[in-house]
Amino acid sequence: MALDETARATRARIERLTLILIGVLTILRVVALFVTPLELYPDEAQYWLWSRHLDFGYFSKPPVIAWLIWATTGIGGDAEAWLRIGSPLLNAATALIIARIATRLYGNERGGTWVGAAAAAIFILMPGVQLSSVLITTDTPLLFFLALMIWACVSLPHASPRVRIWVAAGMGAALGMAFLSKYAAIYALASLAVHLFLSREARRAWTPAMAVAFFAALLVVFAPNMIWNYQHHFSTLEHTAANANWKSGKLFNPMELIQFVGSQFGVFGPMPFAVLGGGALLLAVRKRLAAADITLLCFALPPLATVAAQAFVSRANANWAAAAYVAGSVLVAAWLLRWDARRWLIGGLVLQGALAFLFLTWVIAPRTADAMGMGNAFKRARGWDQTVQAIIDRSREEQALHGGLTAVALDDRFLYNVAAYYGRDYFGTPAAPPLKMWVHEIAPRNQAEAEAPLDAGLGRRVLIASLEGTYRGKIQQDFATTSDLQIVRVRLDRKRSRRTDLFIAQDFRPVPRDPVTGLPPDTPWKDPGK
Structure with missing residues (x-):
């Protein structure tokens, strides 16, 4: 009896330490959001724009990211910090759930008292x-809902028969919310299928009624997005498929695969990714995988294997396999404690803690990143407010002195998104012309082009803002006349600047786009500097 009380007291102390670690890190990350001079990334500005008009789907993403921003900005306003604050809070909640998953699966093993704290520390x-805690990204809610689903999955065999059907329904609802966060949730559905195929114990835990409850809850939660996609010609699904880039003509790229695998040491961490890959291979060869190991590997390996194959066939972004690391964090913690490799565990966490401190330093004082040669990593979060202000100043000048404007048109979705955010107090007011997109191809390639295309009615006298002057020659083909060029340069750091070309274009008459390529005809190349 005394031993049980001692064990409970030890577990309670470790849980308090876990809460303190997660709480302190989360507070530091929230503080960093409120003091950083870094501006929004253009994709974050796009998500904010979506949040102004809630829906069950958007051109390139499911809706949860917009719902989350709507909720947080509704509390604190539209400043960058309130737009992003949901990320560190959700990451903290995910870490706590991961601790519960680890304790449920490995708490009775040797060293299992610490497994929840170790798994939570590896994840947080x-x-x-670290990166997603100072940005607002779709991966953050995805990992939160995946963690909830895995927690329900590993709790299922331990639930009473009466409760299991509700746990199964909760699993389905959590997976549905994961799908509404990012379509990478499809990996979890594949993982469940693989787990049921491999594990007799997992199959025994399910009944037909539970399966019905699971799929009914999944369908109820996810169906509104599928209906939205049907009503919008499956634009989000098409965008997701286009990201795979299988039509590029350059397929099967071993270097892309090597780069993707290498990038995972930077996403998950050097020690955790090495342990995850090496441990899975070693234990599989020796046939020493425990039932809990198999359960978690079923959730960790499909995302990694699928995205690695995608990288080999075409290309893959480093974060596309992030869904693997909810289960991966638990596996790495359990294996290192099982192997009595606590020095490796502590060393890996100290390294990642140092990296976390360094990264927060860069976020709070970006000049330290410049001094260390890391300024390029933050270039997309700098200079947008100044660029947009230059566009607004030119627009006001034209409105006051030169007969007004019928529109302000941009040629890049990044520029459109940040103009909508940083120009929110100007665009949309009665004094301002409408903000529009010049559509490059025969059909829209993003939500800005789909919802705010420049047309002939608003194309009589337009202020064009061309990011880096990339499409200036093609834009000029679509108008009867264009004015002289004004070049705006915004310094990003000591080495880099961002250029925006401003000019007036009149009488919008778009030339026909090629029906095969969708592109406007080629124009002779012009030096953007002239």
Whole structure:
């Protein structure tokens, strides 16, 4: 009896330490959001724009990211910090759920008293989570809902028969919300199928009624997005498929595969990714995988294997396999404690803690990143407010002195998104012309082009803002006349600047786009500097 009380007291102390670690890190990350001079990334500005008009789907993403921003900005306003604050809070909640998953699966093993704390620490200090805690991204809610689903999955065999049907329904609802966060949730559905195929114990835990409850809850939650996609010609699904880039003509790229695998050391962390890959291979060869190991590998390996194959066939972004690291964090913690490799565990966490401190330093004082040669990593979060202000100043000048404007048109979705955010107090007011997109191809390639295309009615006298002057020659083909060029340069750091070309274009008459390529005809190349 005394031993049980001692064990409970020890477990309670470890849980308090876990809460303190997660709480302190989360507070530091929230503080960093409120003091950083870094501006929004253009994709974050796009998500904010979506949040102004809630829906069950958007051109390139499911809706949860917009719902989350709507909720947080509804509390604190539209400042960058309130737009992003949901990320560190959700990451903290995910880490706590991961601790519960680890304790449920490995708490009775040797060293299992610490497994929940170790798994939570591995996750909360993961470099990818460090980055996502100061941005608002779709991966953050995805990992939160995946963690909830895995927690329900591993709790299922321990639930009473009466409760299991509700746990199964909760699993389905959590997976549905994961799908509404990012379509990478499809990996979890594949993982469940693989787990049921491999594990007799898992199959025994399910009944037909539970399966019905699971799929009914999944369908109820996810169906509104599928209906939205049907009503919008499956634009989100088409965008997701286009990201795979299988039509590029350059397929099967071993270097892309090598780069993707290498990038995972930076996403999950050097020690955790090495242990995850090496441990899975070693234990599989020796046939020493425990039932809990198999359960978690079923959730960790499909995302990694699928995205690695995608990288080999075409290309893959480093974060596309992030869904693997909810289960991966638990596996790495359990294996290192099982192997009595606590020095490796502590060393890996100290390294990632140091990286977390360094990264927060860069976020709070970006000049330290410049001094260390890392300024390029933050270039997309700088200079947008100044660029947009230059566009607004030119627009006001034209409105006051030169007969007004019928529109302000941009040629890049990044520029459109940040103009909508940083120009929110100007565009949309009665004094301002409408903000529009010049559509490059025969059909829209993003939501800005789909919802705010420049047309002949608003194309009589337009202020064009061309990011880096990339499409200036093609834009000029679509108008009867264009004015002289004004070049705006915004300094990003000591080495880099961003250029925006401003000019007036009149009488919008778009030339026909090629029906095969969708592109406007080629124009002779012009030096954007002239």
